[in-house]
Amino acid sequence: MSWLKLGLFVSSALGNGISASNPNPNPPKEALEQVKRTTGDMVMGRFMGQTLAVVAVIPTLAEAAITVALKYPSSTSSRVLDFLGYDPSRCSTELSGTFLTGAALATLGGIGRCWCYRTLGQYFTFQLTLYRDHHLITSGPYAVVRHPSYTFVLMICTGIAVVHGAPGSWLRSAAAFAPLRYAIMLVCSSIILVSWKFMLQRLPLEDEYLRRHFGREWEAWASRVRYWLVPGII
Numbered sequence: 001m002s003w004l005k006l007g008l009f010v011s012s013a014l015g016n017g018i019s020a021s022n023p024n025p026n027p028p029k030e031a032l033e034q035v036k037r038t039t040g041d042m043v044m045g046r047f048m049g050q051t052l053a054v055v056a057v058i059p060t061l062a063e064a065a066i067t068v069a070l071k072y073p074s075s076t077s078s079r080v081l082d083f084l085g086y087d088p089s090r091c092s093t094e095l096s097g098t099f100l101t102g103a104a105l106a107t108l109g110g111i112g113r114c115w116c117y118r119t120l121g122q123y124f125t126f127q128l129t130l131y132r133d134h135h136l137i138t139s140g141p142y143a144v145v146r147h148p149s150y151t152f153v154l155m156i157c158t159g160i161a162v163v164h165g166a167p168g169s170w171l172r173s174a175a176a177f178a179p180l181r182y183a184i185m186l187v188c189s190s191i192i193l194v195s196w197k198f199m200l201q202r203l204p205l206e207d208e209y210l211r212r213h214f215g216r217e218w219e220a221w222a223s224r225v226r227y228w229l230v231p232g233i234i
Contacts (some may be wrong), residue, residue, distance in 0.1 A: 001201075002067075002093045002095075003067065003071075005067075005093060005095060006067045006189070008095075008099070008103040008107070009059075009060045009061060009063045009064070009103075009163065010231055011103065011106070011107045011108060011110075012056065012060075012083045012102065012103050012106035012159055012160060012163045013056045013057055013060045013160075014107075014110060015055075015058040015106040015107050015108075015109050015110025015111070015113070015156050016052055016110070016156050017053055017054055017110075017133055017161055018110040018113050018114055019113045019152065019153050019171065020050060020052065020053045021047060022125070022126050023117040023124050023195070024122055024124060025126055026125075026127075027150060031056070031177070043066065051191065052058055052160065052187070053186060053190055054155075055127075055160070055184050055188060056160050056164075056188050058180070058184070059164045059169070059171045059184065060063060061170070062084055062171070062174075063155075064079065064209050065080050065084060065092045066084060066086055066170060067232045068079075069086075069145055081104075081135050084170065084173070084174060085173075085174035085175075085176035085203070086173075087173055087174070087175070090168070090172075090173035091168055091169075091170060091173045091174075092167065092168025092173075093168075096166055096167055096168060097166065097190065098162060099163060099166040099167075101159075101162060102161070102162025102163035102164075102165075102166060103159065103163055104159070105155045105156070105158055105159030105162065105227040106155070106156050106158075106160050106163060107159070108152075108155060109153065109156035109159060110156060110194060112141065112148065112150070112151070112152035112155070113149060113152040113153065113156070114215075115140060115141055115148075116140075116141055116149040116152065118140075119137060119140035120142075123137065124193050128206060128209065129204070130209060130210075130213055136198070136210065136214045136215065136217050136218060136221065138224075141224070143225060144231060145225060145227050145228060145229055145230065146207065146221075146225050146227070146230060147199075147203055147206065147228050147229060148229075150195075150199050150203070150228075150229055151230060152197065152227070154195065154196075155193070157191055157195060158189070158192065161185070161188040161189070161192070162186060164184065165185065201228075203228050203229075206221070
């Protein structure tokens with residue numbers, strides 16, 4: 001296991017951590033328009049991000065332990081490798097195309113999510129929220145698609161699954177931890193599917209709130225930026 005590969009594992013996990021972190025505290029109620037909070041808001045806000053964070057951290061810690069154990073061999077290192085089921089014939093230090101694709105998706109997704117945080121500033125909240133003095137933000141990633149933060153979340157979720165499912169990864173190679181592998185695969189797949197369902201329900205709802213609040217300003221923006229998530233596709 002190379003330090004470079006470990007660094008990419010860590011950057012992928014950090015990208016996920018960024019996506020699960022609320023950049024703004026809960027705003028005071030008197031500053032808000034009343035917006036109905038759906039069950040999807042509560043599930044996504046409280047559970048989904050934290051669950052995916054745990055899923056990303058566990059195999060990343062195992063990869064880190066293997067890297068250190070291989071770089072600094074000792075009796076303790078041997079016990080660590082044995083415990084983690086390290087198999088040199090199956091674990092690989094090579095940076096495969098599959099692994100690099102996953103790491104790029106997760107890392108760029110985290111960077112993109114930060115871009116959304118900075119662009120929206122105080123207006124970025126996990127709960128669907130409209131301030132009484134709300135301004136419509138149409139710059140940065142919001143000049144490309146109307147809901148880029150969701151695009152970056154999907155990139156992160158997919159990237160995490162690809163990184164830890166790539167050939168040569170600990171999670172895929174350690175036979176003793178096959179149940180954990182299947183559990184993580186199930187969780188990642190479920191989160192991606194639930195995220196799609198949630199987003200397809202929430203996107204038109206967000207658009208409707210913004211359209212009612214900003215009127216012609218929103219309509220002009222929507223006529224320029226036609227797509228929700230991916231230009232030319234959706």
